Amino acid sequence: MGVRVWAALAAVLALCGCTTTEEANVAMRADWIGRSSDDFFSAYGPPYQRYDRQDGGTIYSWRGGETERFVPAQFTTVGEGRERKSTIVVTDADGNSVVETRTRSEEPQRIMTAPPRSESLYCEAQITADADGIIRSIGATGDTDGEGLSFSRCGELFKPDA
Secondary structure (H helix, E strand, C coil): CCHHHHHHHHHHHHHHCCCCHHHHHHHHHHHHCCCEHHHHHHHHCCCCEEEECCCCCEEEEEEEEEEEEEECCEEEEECCCEEEEEEEEEECCCCCEEEEEEEEEECCEEEEEECCEEEEEEEEEEEEECCCCEEEEEEEEEECCCCCCCCCHHHHHHCCCC
16 A cells, blocks of 8 residues: 555544543543542542532632644645746857856745644533532543544543553
8 A cells, every 4th residue: 555545544543542621521531420439539649629519519620731832834835836037148258148047946936824823722611510529420521632633631631441
């Protein structure tokens, strides 16, 4: 097989392993509902906000998996490469006129369409625990792309079963 076929096959296989936010939600629910919120925070870090409910339970806002990704500048090519010809008359040392044609190649112009930047990657979740600290609901409330080809930073952190 050609290199292009192998590259296309590799891209398809890589995308098959990508996780969406909804798949991450399913995995979080399967792994954490019915378990202690203290266990979750011990594993993934403390919440950044909490709201005490009247029934004795607590709603937590949690954010984790924070990292930065560098995105290089994006360019587009405008126009086509072309050759420019110019004709000049040159007088040699003997006084004779000589016609010279010169050809100069011009490259297509590249224009920056997006400057280089840094992107923050993270997963945010809302966790509701009952009065005993047992998780009753959990779900992503904010999810960026993951590192590499992944569609979900939460999916990278909570790795659903394949």
